[in-house]
Amino acid sequence: MDKTNAVSGFYSLCNWIMKITYANLLWIFFSMAGLILFGIMPATVATCTVVRKWLLKESDFAIFPLFWSTYKQEFISANKLGFLILLTAGFLVVDGIFLSNIGGLIQMIFTVPLVIVTLLLTAMALYVIPVYVHFEQTFFVQIKNALLIAIVNPLHLFSMIISIGLLCVLYGLIPSLIPFFGGSVIAVLVMFFAMKSFSALESRQKEADIQV
Numbered sequence: 690m691d692k693t694n695a696v697s698g699f700y701s702l703c704n705w706i707m708k709i710t711y712a713n714l715l716w717i718f719f720s721m722a723g724l725i726l727f728g729i730m731p732a733t734v735a736t737c738t739v740v741r742k743w744l745l746k747e748s749d750f751a752i753f754p755l756f757w758s759t760y761k762q763e764f765i766s767a768n769k770l771g772f773l774i775l776l777t778a779g780f781l782v783v784d785g786i787f788l789s790n791i792g793g794l795i796q797m798i799f800t801v802p803l804v805i806v807t808l809l810l811t812a813m814a815l816y817v818i819p820v821y822v823h824f825e826q827t828f829f830v831q832i833k834n835a836l837l838i839a840i841v842n843p844l845h846l847f848s849m850i851i852s853i854g855l856l857c858v859l860y861g862l863i864p865s866l867i868p869f870f871g872g873s874v875i876a877v878l879v880m881f882f883a884m885k886s887f888s889a890l891e892s893r894q895k896e897a898d899i900q901v
Contacts, residue, residue: 708743710873712740713736713870713871715753716873719731720732730767731760731768733876734767734821734822735756735757735763737818741823742755744877769828770817770818770831778810781806812846813839815850816846819880819887823887839886842885849882
């Protein structure tokens with residue numbers, strides 16, 4: 690029995706490695722197909738859509754058709770979201786450079802608000818794609834809810850950031866892992882903790898309904 694369990698566990702591990710590698714290769718290919726700038730966001734949304742099904746234990750589906758259909762269907766919307774994130778990040782970088790150069794009292798006054806806004810937008814950016822692929826909501830509602838869910842689940846957010854940070858350190862030590870696992874494993878981590886946050890939110894809503 691132990692030998693059977695060990696073989697089954699090894700098979701499951703190998704299967705996961707192959708699926709994650711395949712998803713990462715698709716992410717790289719379709720990001721490049723969109724000339725990176727226009728391809729990375731729809732490819733990331735497609736990857737997270739695939740990962741979401743894995744985490745929901747919906748394994749009976751073909752990866753490529755789902756990836757390709759999601760990539761095509763969400764191409765414009767995903768790029769809108771990506772450009773908004775890029776524009777916001779650019780604005781924060783410009784503000785940071787401006788404050789670092791201006792010095793004096795103005796720098797002291799505005800640095801703390803800038804740091805707070807940067808942290809909030811980082812939290813929103815980490816959750817916005819999971820919210821995008823998990824919920825059917827309008828564009829701005831998705832952005833608002835991504836920020837709110839991140840704020841009310843600080844433990845999951847912190848765990849997500851630490852996990853991604855450690856993974857990036859590993860990639861720095863072993864760069865050869867990046868072509869095989871670079872984006873897909875990050876997608877797994879982000880979706881894993883985001884799904885935990887969604888479950889916690891649903892549990893709170895059910896408890897509130899019961900109390901009412």
